[in-house]
Amino acid sequence: MSTEFRKLLLEVSEALGTEELSALKFFSLDYVAKGTLEAIRDPKALFEVLQERCxxxxxxxxxxxxxLYRIHRIDLLTAxxxxxxxxxxxxxxxxGRAQVSDYRxxxxxxAEDLTSENVQKVKFLLQGPLQKSKLQENASMLQVFLEMEINEIIKEDNLTTLKDILQGFRADLKKKIDAYEGKKREKYSREEVRYPVSVSVYPEEQGAKQYGEIYKMENNPHGYCLIINNHIFKNRRHNREGTLQDGESDSSGHLEVDARPPTSIPDRADxxxxxxxxxxxxxxxxxSTGSVYIQSLCEKMELLCPQRMDLASILTEVNREVATKDIEGFKQMPKITSTLLKLLIFEVPQ
Structure with a gap:
């Protein structure tokens, strides 16, 4: 690594304060595990971790x-x-250029728009869902948001509780969330245009431009889905407790490690x-609640199948969601292997 680059990072680090570091860590949560970020005490250490993550x-x-732009340090950005x-x-x-998510x-x-009095009201209303120790007076709003995420009170696709809290005294911020959710729905609608309703097995009947062939899914029901859910093993130590709960809510409760998957690359089409x-x-x-991956898959299938998103794209959404989760200080990266020749879209029966 060049000396000039290290000098640049040092100069930027020395110009940043504690609250700004907290903001940078918050923006980095989609790329660095929470446990790793919690151990960071100065900007230099954060930059080292971000280099390791490329x-x-x-x-x-x-x-x-x-x-630097997000935390309004335009002076450092320019200088x-x-x-x-x-x-x-x-x-x-x-x-696609922004790397900090719309959600963050x-x-x-x-957090920036809330007054000190507002923050105290939020903390008061969160007593019960969150431990009192997490709502101390010196806890910043970003720290509170982080605890809400850990306890799944809020997440990227569900901000209902936060809206309910803000509605009483900051309806303007509740409207900001409404706008975010509207933008997110619009994004999914654009994805549907990419693999649109007009993409039909019979495009000539609709006079539609065909962006890609799709598999015929005309039978109702389409067929059978065989789910093998291994729970009890001869050796009780290998029992997969929690597997019966797989699938719709996720949990931040105690997590166990499942086996590494074997290499599995198909040599046939479809x-x-x-x-x-x-x-x-x-x-x-x-x-207590099952597999992080299976829960995300069920949630995305339920949300996106009615919008006619193809299965490979749904699995990509699952990959993104699971990869950005902080799983008690660990990260998990799912994998898709495909030899599909067409789009696989599950037609939801009317």
Missing amino acids: MIGAGNLFFLKEL HLGSSREEMERELQVP QLLYGI ILIGMATVEDYFCYRSR
């Missing part, structure tokens, strides 16, 4: 630029990274395999 580097400065507010605003208009941007914006984790790595399962 999020920043001598020739890869965009995420660092975006982080050390040769960028500007205007340049970043242009860059971030490019679809939303929560950070809400096969789609979704694995909970890549080869030689463990996947995690809660004893």
Whole structure:
């Protein structure tokens, strides 16, 4: 690594305060496990971790630029990274360019807009769902949001509780969440246009432009789904407690390690395999509510099948959600292997 790059990181680090570090860690949660972030006490250590994750580097400065832009340190952006507010605003208009999720941007914006009195009201209303020790007076709103995520009071696809809390005294912020949810629904609608309703087995009947063939799914029911759920084993120590709960809510309760999957690459067409984790790595399962992967899969199937999203794209959504979860300090990366020749869309019976 070049000396110049390390000097740059040092100068930026020394200019950042404690609250700004907390914000940077919050924005990095989609890429670094919570347990790792909790151990970080200064910006230099955070930048080291981001380098290890290949999020920043001598020739890869965009995420660092975006982080500084998000925390409003335009002075550092200009002085050390040769960028500007205007340049970043242009860059971030490019679809897919932003690396900080809309979800984290939303929560950070809400935290910034809440007054001290507002924060105390939020903490008061969260007593019960959260432990009192997590709602101490010196706990920042970002820390409270993090605890809400850990306890699954809020998540990217479900902000109902936060909206209910804010409705009473900050209806303007509740409207911000409504706008975020509307934008998210619109995004899914655009995905549907990519694999649209007009993409039909019989496109000539609809006069539609065909973006890709889809498998015929005309029978009702379509067929049979065989689910093998291994629970009890001869050796009781291998019993998979919690597996009966797999599937709709997730849990931050005690997690166990499942086996590493064998390498599985099909040599025939029309096969789609979704694995909970890549080869030689463990996947995690809660004893009380089941597999993190299976729960996400069920949730995404229920949400996206009615929107006619194809199964490979749904599995990609599952990959993204599971990969961004902090599973008690661990990360899990699912894997898709496909020899499909067409789009596989489950037609939901009317």
